[in-house]
Amino acid sequence: MAKGDAQDQKIRKRKLQDDVKEKIQDASKARKAEHGASGDAKVESSKEIDNVRSKNKKKEKTNSSRFSLFGLICGKIKYILLMIFVPPFLNYASIQKEMVELKPEGEFYDIGWGQKLFLSCRGKGPPTVVLDAPTGMNSDVWTLVVDKLSEHANVCVYDRAGLGFSERPLNKSVPDSDPQNQLNFNYYERWNPFTVERMVDDLHKLITASSQQPNPLILVGAELGAIVSQFYAHLYESDVLGLVLVNPLSEDLFQQSDSVWLQHWFGSLSPTYQTLQLGAALGITRLGLLLGVLKQPIVGDSVPNNVILRQKYLMCHPRHLSSVVDEHYFINETFSQMRTLRKIKSLASSITVSVLTGNYYDEQMPSHLNKAWARAEQSLLSKFPSNVQHSVVNGADRHMMYRKPEPIVEAVLKIIRKWKRTKIISGTQAA
Incomplete structure (x- = not known):
């Protein structure tokens, strides 16, 4: 009787240990799963950030090219206006001086x-x-x-x-x-x-x-x-x-x-x-x-x-x-x-x-x-x-x-x- 009770206790003790191990393993798996999901979320978030940055860079390049084209046009207009208005004024000033000299x-x-x-x-x-x-x-x-x-x-x-x-x-x-x-x-x-x-x-x-x-x-x-x-x-x-x-x-x-x-x-x-x-x-x-x-x-x-x-x-x-x-x-x-x-x-x-x-x-x-x-x-x-x-x-x-x-x-x-x-x-x- 005493031997039987001792064996039952050993069996219960093993089950208890096995249950504890399973729980520990389940908890570990759960933690790993949570960590994996968090990593995937971070990866996805990183990709989204990269996409946003890429779009922003493209916009910046587009805006920069627009500004550079506008600046180029303004520069050409400025030179054209200089060529149109400056020579007549310089010529007129020279004529007034030469008329006397x-x-x-x-x-x-x-x-x-x-x-x-x-x-x-x-x-x-x-x-x-x-x-x-x-x-x-x-x-x-x-x-x-x-x-x-x-x-x-x-x-x-x-x-x-x-x-x-x-x-x-x-x-x-x-x-x-x-x-x-x-x-x-x-x-x-x-x-x-x-x-x-x-x-x-x-x-x-x-x-x-x-x-x-x-x-x-x-x-x-x-x-x-x-x-x-x-x-x-x-x-x-x-x-x-x-x-x-x-x-x-x-x-x-x-x-x-x-x-x-x-x-x-x-x-x-x-x-x-x-x-x-x-x-x-x-x-x-x-x-x-x-x-x-x-x-x-x-x-x-x-x-x-x-x-x-x-x-x-x-x-x-x-x-x-x-x-x-x-x-x-x-x-x-x-x-x-x-x-x-x-x-x-x-x-x-x-x-x-x-x-x-x-x-x-x-x-x-x-x-x-x-x-x-x-x-x-x-x-x-x-x-x-x-x-x-x-x-x-x-x-x-x-x-x-x-x-x-x-x-x-x-x-x-x-x-x-x-x-x-x-x-x-x-x-x-x-x-």
């Missing part, structure tokens, strides 16, 4: 309605030699001629209205109630600006009423300046001693059968000057000159440096280039006025006429344009009296005023010597 020796004369023209005279007269520049150019072209002629006569150069340092024609459309001003207004408005009639009227006021230069006059003109000189001589023949026409522009230039000059003038020359005018207004022309892309029109070994600087200044001046455009634009009206005057009144035979042309073609123009110009010059010679003197200058082209001025000087001196001999003879006979 590069002004040539001379005076400004009021020719009416407050419009002032630039005139520079050197030497003593009479006679008075008046030099008139080619189409769209100012008095700088005559620099070398003035230096040589001023020892023998009173030599005057001027800038036509709007060119160089002269003011543009004023637009005065409504006269006041004063009858005299009404009369003056009608007189002033009867000729269009930038035509030969208006140019001659301006010149006559300039050298008579305004500056009172001594007569007689020897008028020297190149290209359009030659038309102005002829027109003046037709109207005021008693004041004119002689004409020297250098590569004269003929009113028949556009009437040739092939019309090459008509097409070139309005299809190439005028648009080119309009482009230069726009470039000057935008300040681009100054940049072109600084970079060497553009060159000033007066070039020669003997051209003074101040003339070169002044020509660059004028190329950057919209007002000057506006007048260059206008002189080209109204050339047909100028030709018509010249033809009409020749029909009404012939040139006085007492006026000595000398025509100078070069035997070299202009290298800047195609051959067919040079040939058409030469034909027009021959047509012009037939319109003068039989005593016209035509000289072909060897080695010269249409730029002879500042590249080979000696023949021009000699042609003027020849007229002066003849006039002085006539005066001596007249004085001897009177005595």
Whole structure:
């Protein structure tokens, strides 16, 4: 009995131990399960965090790229605005400074309605030699001629209205109630600006009423300046001693059968000057000159440096280039006025006429344009009296005023010597 009880106790004790072990194992398994679930949750949470971080990085990159693109666009706009607005302001500031520094020796004369023209005279007269520049150019072209002629006569150069340092024609459309001003207004408005009639009227006021230069006059003109000189001589023949026409522009230039000059003038020359005018207004022309892309029109070994600087200044001046455009634009009206005057009144035979042309073609123009110009010059010679003197200058082209001025000087001196001999003879006979 006692043995049986002892065995039962051992069995119960083993069961109890086994139960305790099972509970301990179950508790351990439970803890492991809980730990595994917690680990999985942590892994999942870590993955979610990584996904969020990845999305945030993508957003940051997108926002960063957007900001960089916006910054790039803003930067380009800034540079574009700088290119648009800065050059015109810098050009304007430079023009104001150069206007004072590069002004040539001379005076400004009021020719009416407050419009002032630039005139520079050197030497003593009479006679008075008046030099008139080619189409769209100012008095700088005559620099070398003035230096040589001023020892023998009173030599005057001027800038036509709007060119160089002269003011543009004023637009005065409504006269006041004063009858005299009404009369003056009608007189002033009867000729269009930038035509030969208006140019001659301006010149006559300039050298008579305004500056009172001594007569007689020897008028020297190149290209359009030659038309102005002829027109003046037709109207005021008693004041004119002689004409020297250098590569004269003929009113028949556009009437040739092939019309090459008509097409070139309005299809190439005028648009080119309009482009230069726009470039000057935008300040681009100054940049072109600084970079060497553009060159000033007066070039020669003997051209003074101040003339070169002044020509660059004028190329950057919209007002000057506006007048260059206008002189080209109204050339047909100028030709018509010249033809009409020749029909009404012939040139006085007492006026000595000398025509100078070069035997070299202009290298800047195609051959067919040079040939058409030469034909027009021959047509012009037939319109003068039989005593016209035509000289072909060897080695010269249409730029002879500042590249080979000696023949021009000699042609003027020849007229002066003849006039002085006539005066001596007249004085001897009177005595």
